[in-house]
Amino acid sequence: MIKILKFTAVFSLLIAFEAHAAVVISDSWVRAVAPGQSVGAAYMTLKSPKDSSLVYIETPAAGTVEIHSMTMTNNVMKMRKLEALPLHAGKLENLSPGGFHLMLLDLKGPLKAGSKVAFTLCFKDKANKITHQEVILPIKEAN
Numbered sequence: 001m002i003k004i005l006k007f008t009a010v011f012s013l014l015i016a017f018e019a020h021a022a023v024v025i026s027d028s029w030v031r032a033v034a035p036g037q038s039v040g041a042a043y044m045t046l047k048s049p050k051d052s053s054l055v056y057i058e059t060p061a062a063g064t065v066e067i068h069s070m071t072m073t074n075n076v077m078k079m080r081k082l083e084a085l086p087l088h089a090g091k092l093e094n095l096s097p098g099g100f101h102l103m104l105l106d107l108k109g110p111l112k113a114g115s116k117v118a119f120t121l122c123f124k125d126k127a128n129k130i131t132h133q134e135v136i137l138p139i140k141e142a143n
């Protein structure tokens, strides 16, 4: 079963983590997935105040989350797994359809538009310090 947080829980999570928020996360969403499918994708824009990398992602909605890039070679779409997504200080890094994305593998259930999914993002800075950030992503139909 996918863990769906109610509005009140979302609100208190936002307040609890705001003080530690190092990376600004915006335009974040999860693509709705029909029942029976085991793979999904999540998108967001990340802006880190300092050089760091997105190194690990976790969600109760999926068994594994991978960072993927997507490229077109001879009209063939290719996805590649990245060990980390580098973030440059003050620059927007866009994860969007057709480009970088978070690949959700081994989905625990259908992802229904209108619901929400919690994610934990782990960032590593140049001094190898790891920080975690919680985000709640809305599930939307791709358009």
Ligand SMILES: [Cu+2]
Pocket (backbone or CB within 6 Å): 068, 079, 101, 102, 103
């Ligand atoms: Cu992918």
